[in-house]
Each structure stands twice: as structure tokens, then as C-alpha cells.
Amino acid sequence: MTRQASALTTLALAALTTLGALPAAAQNSPGTSVTVYGLIDGCLASADLGSERLNAVSSGCLYGSRLGFRGTEDLGGGLQAAFTLESGITIDNGQLAQGGRMFGRKALVSLSGPWGTVEAGRDYAPAFYLVQPIDPMALGIGTASSSLWTGAASTTSARNDNAVNYLSPTWGGVSLRLQATAGEGGSGGARKSQGLNLLYRSGGTLAGLSYARVGDVADDQHDSAFTLGVKQELGRFSVAALAQSGAWEASRTVAAPASTSSVFSRKYRSWLVGGSVRTGSVGKLSLSIKRYDDRTVRNFDFTQVSVNYVHALSKRTDLYAGWSRLGNNSRTSYTVSDATGAYGPVQAGASTSLLAAGIKHVF
Template structure:
């Protein structure tokens, strides 16, 4: 009598293990905190502050997959951003401000998801950029959203399968404005090709900033990109068009590459500026894997604005990271930025990447030491 019972138990155990493998929910997160020294901050000479998210935004999240049969899966992700120094929610106080989506996935057609998501350029172009590895190797003020500070609400995304290294992503975000389908909408597309040594990618995003005759200017499906003095004079733009291309090449322990972006902030009768404001940005970097736990990255970014106003920005960065384990690392960053010309509000200010520290000055230096833990 014991033999049938043992067999039945084995079958149930096998079925349960298979079900668990095909249907799962994972809790994950990142805690990233640092001490930052800034020379020239907020119009003052010096500032020492605790700052979270210098390499990775602090977060916790849930992601899951359910097998629906025939190779079809249901997928979801809920991701919360927060500041460990204050306990406050990030992304404007949203509960799941980093990401919140649900969708379907299959190897043959890719993945379709609905919800609050990143644009297509973040998915495919960002991994070829220098700031993908460490940080602060992107445009001043993140005017080309090259550092992933912006997400889209009401987004529909298609991510293709991997076709021998070639991938395509498309997104469309509804404005949700009655009587004006195009008001507040955003859409993006990107493609990338990856080999054992190369990553090459390109993409485009259009963000409508709201039709003021139907709703209000600034009512858009996209998060605001006007968070620094670099481009805050253009928050009344009718729309923003951004194109980015990037590439990197790895040979032995060294990866080098860069990216170029062209961003245009368009004006109409409801804008407080005329014509358009354009940003040409170029960034180059070299990453050296000195040893398995230790890496160094050096980068330079040059940006020139023209149109409504004109300014020139130079930024140089050096970053180091040392892994203490598979989940914990310590890092250091040194950055210098300089600006000249006019930013639309007055004299240009030197903003380093997407740091929230507005200098009130034509130059700025940052020194950062931090720790990051993943779970």
C-alpha cells in the first residue's frame, strides 16, 4: 500500500515544482545611498548632503509571470521608488512611480505591456551609453532624457523578441484628454543590435506637452523633463522631439563608446519663448575592468544649445566601483562642469548630468562616496 502513496506523492511534488517554475512572483530591490560634497550649490559656496540613487534609484518591487499555456505568459511589474534618507516616496509621491504594468509575452511575437513604463530609448539605447555602467555620463539637466529620469503614463509598449541580436521597441502613450486625442500623447521607437563585442542603438521620442485650448500646457502623459536651470525656461514648449544614437565596443577589459543626441523644444502661440530651442549633445567614455571586483570609468560630455538662447556646457567625470559581494558595492564619483552663455532665464548654470543640485554658478564640482545593496 505504501508504493502507490509514494508514487502519488512524487507526482504531486513534481507537478508543484513545475507549476512554481512556470508561475512566480519575485520581490526585489535596491538601496543606494551616498554622501555628496558640492562646490557651488543653490547659490552657496559649499554643500554636504546625503543623496540617494547616485548609481541606481533606490526601489523595491514585485514582478511576476504566469504560464497560460502554448508558450503564452502573463507578466506584471510594480516598482516603487523612495528616498532612504527621509522615507519619502519618489517620482512625485507615486506609490509605484518607477513602473507599473501588466501584459502578455510569447517568444514568437515578443511582449506587449500596458501601464506606466519607460520609453523605447531607455530600453534599447541607454544600455549602449556610458551612464549605463556607472553614472553622470549623460547630458546636463538630462535634457535628452538620456538617463531614464522620465516615464510615460498610459503607455502601450511592444518589445520584440531577440532576433539574433537585433531588437525593436515601440511605445505609444495616450494623453487621455477628451476631445483632443493628440493632446499630451507621446510615442517612441528604438532599435539595437548586439554582438559579443558591439552594442549599436538608435531611437526617437516625441512628447506632446498639452493643448492649452483643450486642457492646460504641461498636461502630458510624460513625466516632466524641466527639472533643472538648463531647460526650465522652455516648460511651455508645445512639444519635444529627441533623437539619440549610441554605440560601445568591448575589447578585453576595456569598453569604450559614446552617444549623440539632438533635442528640439518647439514653441507655439501659448509658449513663453519663440521659435525653438535645440540641444546638440555628445558624450564619450572609457570603462576599464581593472579586476573582477573593481572598475573605473572616465567620460566627457559636451553640449551646445541654440535657437531661442545659446549656451555651451562641458562636463568631465571619473567614477570607480568596487564589489564587496554579488549584491553589495561601494563607489566614488568626481565631476566637474562648466557653462557659458544664456539658458533662456539668464546666465547658463553648470548642471552635472541629472543631479538635483542647481549651482547658481557657471561652474560646479561634485565629490561623492556611496554604497549600493541589491536584494
Template structure:
């Protein structure tokens, strides 16, 4: 009797599960766990804290592909960022706050809709170097990047196939989707990448509408970003450079994420990774932020980080970094998944970190 019930249960499970298995080609659950101990000296004293997401944003994600036939596939990704030190959701508190999209992939490229990264963000990641993760603790770009230009809600993203080494990226976002001011946050982002052996170069453009306040009567203006980057892997060293220009009219007095306002500025990063340094990889980074309206808003970033892999999935890191702020600048040494220890305008920040990254 027992075997009869087992056989019936097996048959029912087969009928229920088989269509899903046949329809879904592959689903992957993945994640990154990053925890660190950081000490930062700022204008208000010294802070030591257990932290999350210093080098790599702590996250869990789900991605899948379904073969639709004829070279066409349905694809999706859902990715949640969280704080490993508290267990809380990171960022804006949304469940899938890092990426959330569904799309189609075929011979003409991939198109996806949801929460997407801009063409600028792809370039930041590709050229702000590191061994355990890119665009992380110690990278100058990570300290100066303006987040509303990197991750875009209510957006559609297209990536072309590589043609003679050239890949094209395009993203359009609908900002606040009619909430007042009506077109605030509307974004168009275009980028191109060229790869030839060890050489890689990118050119990107992004325009984004911003406002002074979220009041219904607040006028909407246009901010424009121009980004160029290049790298070359010599084997014994891989240098890279990024240079970004932002211009808007009128020039806002300060950066305000909720209104997408960003002061006119230029910033650049020059970095290099040196592999096989006592079994690990050394990252060197230098960059500067230049406020166009006044040099009092300028800042410089210095970073040195050593990454050591214990295995393919687990690594240790330690680093030192410094931000030198002019009188009206308040940049800090930022984590990959969020802000670092806050400072006051005109105060320098020096920071030390030691931590561990594990992936699954």
C-alpha cells in the same frame, strides 16, 4: 486534540493557497539601496549632504510571470523609488513611480501597458556605462537627459524578439488623456538595437506634443528627438558614445516638465569603462549640451568614478565630476534617482561623492 486542529488548519491553508501557487509561476521581490555622502561647490557656496540614489536609484520592486501555456506568459512589474536618507517616496510621489505595468510575453515579443520607459531611455541605460549601475552619477547623459521623454505614463510598450541580432521597441503614450490642453504629452517612441558579438548599436526616434502652458487655450506643438548610440567591448576597455538631437517648433524658452516643453538642443556623451583597475572598474565620461538658439545655454560635463564590488550584491564607489555652465545654463551633477545640488545660471559645479550600493 492539538494535532487534529493543526491538521484542519493545514487542510484549509492548502485549499486557499494551492490555486494561487498553481496559477503563479514566479514572483520576485527585489530592491536597490544606494546611500552616499556628497560635497558640491556651486555658485552659491559649498553644500555637503547625505544623499540617496547617486549611482543607482534606491527602489523596491515586484515582478512576476505566470505561464499561460502554449509559449504565452502573463508578466507584470511594480517598482517604487524612494529616498534612502529620509525614507520618503521619490519622484512625483506616486507609490509605483518608476514602473507600473502588466502585459503578455510570447514568441512574437512582449507587450505591456501602464507606466513604461521610452525607447530613448533604454538606449540611455545601455550606453551610459558604469559597473554598479548605468546612467548614474558622473555620466554626462544623466546630467542632460530630459525626464518627460524617458518615463511615460498611460502608455503601451512593445519589444520584439531578436531577429538576426535586431530588436525593435515601440511605445505609445496618451499623455494627459484629454486634460487641457487635450493632446499635450501624447508620445510615440520607436527604437531599434543591433548586437553582433561585442558590438552594439541603437537608433531611436521619439515625438512628443508640448505646450507653452497648461491653460485650456494653450496651443499644442510637436517636439522630435533623434538618438544614436554605439559601443564595443574590447575586454580591457569598453567605450560607448551617444548623440541626441531635439527639435520643436516653436522653440520654447525653457524646459518645463509639466508641459513637456524642451528647448531645441543637441547633446552627446563619450564614455568608457576600464575593468580590473585594482580590483574595480573605472568610469570615464565627457559630454556637452548645445542649446540651438544661443550658445549661452551650453554646458560641458566631466566625470570620473571608481566602482568596487565587495560581493555580487554590494559595492562601494567614489567619484569626482564637474559641470561647466555658460551664462544661461544651470545644469548640475545629477544623481541617478533625482537632481543634484542646485546651482545658479552661469555657475560651474564641482562635486565629490563616496557611497555604497546594496541589492537584494
């Protein structure tokens, strides 16, 4: 075992021991609570890559598997302190996700009052909180994030380190979320970012907009995008739409405005339409159609169709199956993705597809 691995193991045991003792202490402190929660998702996946077929036992086709700890303390006078520590888990091999981070999904401490909530730590970018609840796939099989940027410095994580968030109270169904992150000198390639979303929720309506801006290491050039979205519940049915316009001027050069395999070019537009229907009392069928429009001269576009079905066995356990097909143009090799990863590499010009089925259990 390496020194780094030994230190990580020691830290993990210390954190779990401490957190395990918290509920007992909480019982003796009125207004304090600690919750242990999690989600386990395992699936079988088969991906057509154009030149070959990949079959895999995967972790998190519908949702990313996780183990979390959440706690609150009532401080009096309308104030409340809280924390969230959430680890991503890849259950097919028992490892930590998010590059091996102990709490890679979320690590936050917060203070709330009548004026709203201030948080600090690692969290999703504001655009995520607009895209995820509107996407009929819920960022699972055929995720909207394959064509709509969720606002983080990385296209794959949807999260930002070194973040400070402000969450407003809700006024007439309207809420505001602001986020700013520190580059912290850029010594490790950290990138400053800013983001916001403005959401409206009322009855079966969810509508909103978001803005994301991420600088390069020197903070001279910026990736940025505006996103609009709406979802409407209509009894057993729901309809949804998302649209995004962006430019990646911190991550793409004039000489290479886009990549054949990496979405988000120097200038792009993207949209999604879809919806869901409840089938009986325990089933839900969802469909989405996405279009990515590369606005550079290379014109690296794609169209994607996704469908999934979720069958509830209980309030905590679901069976699911899904299929997604992404049509590349003659030069591109974009990959189809699920909740935790992409399936590639894909042969240039090939249409790629993913068929997956699994079980999700929450606790």
C-alpha cells in the same frame, strides 16, 4: 493624518499583503512565479554650487533605491502573462520617490508570445533603453541624462504614464521597441507621446538608434529627438559614444527658446564619449565627456567631465566614488546631477561640481 494620506496607507498595506501571499499561491500553480527584489543605495555628496557648497546625505547617487515585485505565469501555447510593480525609495528620509507615487518607477502588466510582448502601464521611454546601457556612468554620478533627453514628457523622470509598449522578438541580434501614450483628454496636463528604439546586440557590441516625440497638451506642437549610440567591449576595456539632435517646440517658445538653468532648448545637439576599464577582478573605472550645444541665438552651452570607480565587495554589494564637473558659460546655471536628482541652484556662469561616495546593495 490627512484623508489622502490615510487612503494611501491603506492601499499600501493592502497591496503588500496581497503580494506577500502570492509566492505561497505560486507554489501550488506550476509555471507561475513571483519575485521580490530591490536595490538600496546610500551616499554622501558634496556639491560646489559656485556661491556655496552643499553637503548632504543622499539616496541613490549611483542607482535609484527601489523595492520591486515581478511575476510571471505560463499560460500554455507559448503565451506568458507577467507584471512588474516597482517603488522608488529615498532612503535618507524613508519616503517614496517619483513625487510620492507608490509604484513610480514602473507599473506594467504584459502578455508575451512568439510574436513578441505587449505591455501596458507606466514605463521608461524607449530612448532610455538606449542611453542607459551605453552611458559609462550608467545614468549615475554625472549622468548622460543631464545633456541627452531620455524621451519622456518630463526631463527628470525618464518615464511615461498611460503607455502601451510593443517589444519584438530578437532577430539576428536586432530588436525593436515601440511605445505610444495616451493624453487622456489632457485634463491633467497629460501629453501624448510616441517613441521607438532599434537595438543590435552581438557579443560585446551594443548599437542602436531611438526616436522620441512628445506633444503639448493640445498635441499641436512637439518636442522631438533622434539619438544614436554604440558601445564596444574590448576585453577589460569598453568604449562608448552617444549623439542626439532635437528640438523642444512644445516646451519652448520663440521668445524664450531656452533657459539658463533648464537643458533642452528649442533646437540643440548633444554628444558623449567615454569608456571603462576593469582594474583587477573587482574594480571598474569609468570616464565620460559630454557636450551640450544649444543651437539657438542664446547659445546656452556646457561641457561636462565625469569619472567614477566601483569596487565590488561581493556579487550583491559595491562601494563607489565619483566626481563630475560641469562648466557653464558666462550666462548659464546648469546643475550637475546623479542618479536621483540635481544639485542646485547654481550661480550663473559658475562651474559646478559634485563629489560623492556610497554603498549599493541589491537583493
